[in-house]
Amino acid sequence: MRAGENLWGSPISVGRFVARQCLGAASHGYAKPIFGISDLAQLAYCEIKSTISQIASRQGYMTHVFMDDGTDGVRKSSRPSLTTEEKRETTDTLRKLFENERTQDFSGARLARGRIAEDIELAGTVTERRHFDFAEFLLIGVPDALIANELVIEFASSRQPYLTAKDKLLQANVYAVLWGVPKYQVIVAHPTTGQRVATDGTADIALAEQTISTMWELLSGRRSVRPPNNPNKCISCPYRLSCPFPGSGHIATIEEMKRIAIRH
Numbered sequence: 651m652r653a654g655e656n657l658w659g660s661p662i663s664v665g666r667f668v669a670r671q672c673l674g675a676a677s678h679g680y681a682k683p684i685f686g687i688s689d690l691a692q693l694a695y696c697e698i699k700s701t702i703s704q705i706a707s708r709q710g711y712m713t714h715v716f717m718d719d720g721t722d723g724v725r726k727s728s729r730p731s732l733t734t735e736e737k738r739e740t741t742d743t744l745r746k747l748f749e750n751e752r753t754q755d756f757s758g759a760r761l762a763r764g765r766i767a768e769d770i771e772l773a774g775t776v777t778e779r780r781h782f783d784f785a786e787f788l789l790i791g792v793p794d795a796l797i798a799n800e801l802v803i804e805f806a807s808s809r810q811p812y813l814t815a816k817d818k819l820l821q822a823n824v825y826a827v828l829w830g831v832p833k834y835q836v837i838v839a840h841p842t843t844g845q846r847v848a849t850d851g852t853a854d855i856a857l858a859e860q861t862i863s864t865m866w867e868l869l870s871g872r873r874s875v876r877p878p879n880n881p882n883k884c885i886s887c888p889y890r891l892s893c894p895f896p897g898s899g900h901i902a903t904i905e906e907m908k909r910i911a912i913r914h
């Protein structure tokens with residue numbers, strides 16, 4: 651049996667949670683709260699940022715994400731391989747986008763840069779999107795790459811590679827646990843210097859439970875969000891112009907977070 655095949659219809663234990671992988675589009679209740687594994691990475695950076703990102707992503711999850719799942723609930727996808735010449739041309743395009751970063755500092759441009767960087771780094775790899783029913787909520791995600799059901803790879807492009815790599819570990823670990831893959835690797839590359847940080851890890855169920863619990867406590871209002879442990883983090887946060895915390899120390903209410911999410 652491949653790693654991960656035990657997920658079909660069988661309960662998945664993640665610490666105190668018991669989840670089931672959802673099947674295709676018609677097989678689950680849309681009424682449940684839903685959040686994404688990709689935004690879990692930001693929990694280590696700032697709980698306010700992670701919560702705003704979850705709110706911003708929610709509409710997309712609710713309206714699009716289940717529509718193109720197969721009946722088994724898995725959407726497989728692959729990245730095209732690149733020839734040496736194609737890789738060079740795409741890298742040149744990406745470098746120009748980063749050079750013009752200041753004039754394109756909106757979420758669509760950031761996403762586009764991130765996707766191009768991923769397509770270069772992970773050319774020729776495959777992955778699978780899945781979603782999971784945790785009884786009270788649904789969790790959805792797609793690892794950047796799955797290597798032979800043995801390794802999950804998460805990639806990011808960042809000007810703060812060490813900081814970003816630390817954040818991404820939480821996300822990569824949740825993918826490894828839920829996809830039934832024993833190991834994960836986080837790779838973060840600086841967009842202009844070429845500096846790379848690669849970190850390997852082993853699937854840790856207790857850490858996955860803690861990460862998922864924290865996000866659910868914040869989104870369900872069981873615990874208040876906390877600001878970043880270092881206010882300097884706000885300087886490079888995409889929400890810095892809308893979030894009241896850097897200017898006044900006020901922690902945004904849920905309504906304020908919704909307004910910030912809409913603007914982005």
Ligand code: SF4
Pocket residue numbers: 695696697698699877878883884885887888889890893894895896
């Ligand atoms: S501006 Fe600061 S407090 Fe507000 S979301 Fe960003 S990192 Fe968090």
